[in-house]
Each structure stands twice: as C-alpha cells, then as structure tokens.
Amino acid sequence: MLSRFAATAAVVCSLAALTGPASPAAASAPAEPRPHHETALGAIVPTLLSPAPANSSPPGARTDPTIPCPAGTDRRAHPRPVVLVHGTAMNAYNTWNAMAPALADAGYCVYALNHGAHGSPLNALGAKGTGRIEDSARELAAYVERVLHTNRARTVDLVGHSLGGLMPRQYMKFEGGASKVHRLVGLAPDNHGTTVNGLDTLVRAIAPAADTAVGPSVRQQLSGSPFLTRLNEGGDTLPGVSYTVVATTHDKMVTPYTSGFLTAPADRPGQVDNITLQQVCPGDRSSHLGVPYSPNVINLTLDALAPAHRSTWSCQNVTPLLPLP
Secondary structure, three states: OOHHHHHHHHHHHOHHHHOOOOOOOOOOOOOOOOOOOOOHHHHHHHHHHOHHHHOOOOOOOEOOOOOOOOOOOOOOOOOOOEEEEOOOOEOHHHHOOOHHHHHHHOOOOEEEEOOOOOOOHHHHHOOEOOOOHHHHHHHHHHHHHHHHHHHOOOOEEEEEEOHHHHHHHHHHHHOOOHHHEEEEEEEOOOOOOEOHHHOHHHHHHOHHHHHHHHOOHHHHOEOOOHHHHHHHOOOOOOOOOEEEEEEOOOOOOOOOHHHHOOOOOOOOHHHEEEEEHHHHOOOEOOOOOOHHHOHHHHHHHHHHHOHHHHHHOOOOOEOOOOOOO
C-alpha cells in the first residue's frame, strides 16, 4: 500500500549498490524482453531521480492501450491480454520490471496501466495510484475497453499488486467490468483493509494533512473505511470471475497479511484460490514491496493464468538485500 514512502529512505541509502545500467537483452535471444532492474529498489530509484522512467513502459509490456499485441504473442495459447495494475504511490515501470518480461516471454500479450496520478504533490516524483480509488477504477474501465478494442478480444486477465489487486474489484462491481474480466490475480492486496502495522490510527488522526500529502487512496484502504465497507458488502466475489490471491507473511504494509484473502461463495468454492507464499516456498522472504519481483510469485502468477504451468518450476530461496516493508 504505502510501500513507496516506507522504502524511500532505504532507496536513497542504497542508490550506489542497487542501481546500474539496464540489463541488456541476451545476445542469443534479442527478441526476449529482459528486466531493466532485478529488484524493487533498483527499479524505484530511477523513478525518484527522474520523472521519465515513471512514465515509461516496463520491459515486455505496453502502457499505450492502442498499440496491438506484438508479433511474438501466442494468442492461441493465451487468447486474453493481461493488464498489470500497480499499487499506491508506485507506477507501471517500477512495479512490473520483472513480471512483465516474464509474462511476455511466456507468450502473453501484456499491458501495464498507470492510474491515479493525481491528488498528491508526490505525483511529480512519479508516484501514481494516489487519487480516489473510484476514479482509478474508471481509468481502468476506459483502459480495458481500449485494450479489448485494439486486440479484438472479449475479456482480459488482471494482475494487480497491493492497491492494484483491490481497485479492480471496484471496477468490476461498480463500473461494469465483471463481464470483461476472466481472472483477477492479486499480489499482496488489501481487500479487507490494512492497519499499516499499527499506523492506521495516526493516519486517521491527521486525515486532512495525510490526504493532501499522500492522496486520498491511502485512507480509503485503512481497515473499516467507508470505501471498503461498500465494496465488500454483499460478498467478496462476482459471478463469472476467477480470483487468485498471493500473500506474504513478511508483509509490513498490508497487516494482517491475511486481509488480502477473499471468501468464495458457498456454491462456488473453487472461485477463489488464496495462497500464502511461504506455505508454497518456505525459503521466500519477500516483503510487500518485493512480491512482484519474487521469481516464485511470478511462477505462481503464471500458474494462475495457465494451470499447466504448475509442473514446470521449483521454488527458489529469496532473501532481500535490505529489509523492506
């Protein structure tokens, strides 16, 4: 949720160690997208230093929904475009530098939305996802419409991190998106709100100042907020959409980490797959910020999009260089 702000100090201190030139594509396979940065901090630093990267497309993805899928897309195996949705105070580039190229290399047509770039002075530093969640949901609705029209597709799959796993539910419930989404994969989402590791009381106490500084979406994500009460009223899911949630026990931003889990209706128990990362890969210590960069989470995402992928990989141990929220 607030991962950008909690990590800023660590980012600046780690600049020399964690930044460097973009990783070049392998000479033997120049067509395969490669990450420019292998870690969350490595991707965030450039967007702090210059607004240009914050408005760039992550490798392997398009941010412009009017550009069709590339020639290497396997539309037969993967007929639905995948739209990636970033979280609070992040952007498409610094969230999806590892996920987007992995999906593209697997043959998916990948788009990465930038949304909510208003409501906070930090927008000038590339922080997006700060505006009202309802407004971001409308942006997502328009974006998906363009992606579907451009590619003559009927539905998309959505993969969202943090707020990006929550906001699409607003789009599907109140902006007509349920008929246009096949699956929603939420990575460390805060579907039922967060206590922000105990900081929620402070955020509420300084609400006007907090809204001005970091945007209204932050307070909307706090446990018990009117926004979440309305969103979750009547059940967590909608008919026709499949849901996957991947949560990490090392999350210090979405607390408790189980807040992201969704409850399937009694008559459709298979509609939701709630996954605790450490129950699948005990050696993965990825935190909230690092989840989209975990090779295990990337594989779990590929599993959710195409179940046959599950037999093709094994877990890797992941220990972040620096402790992140």
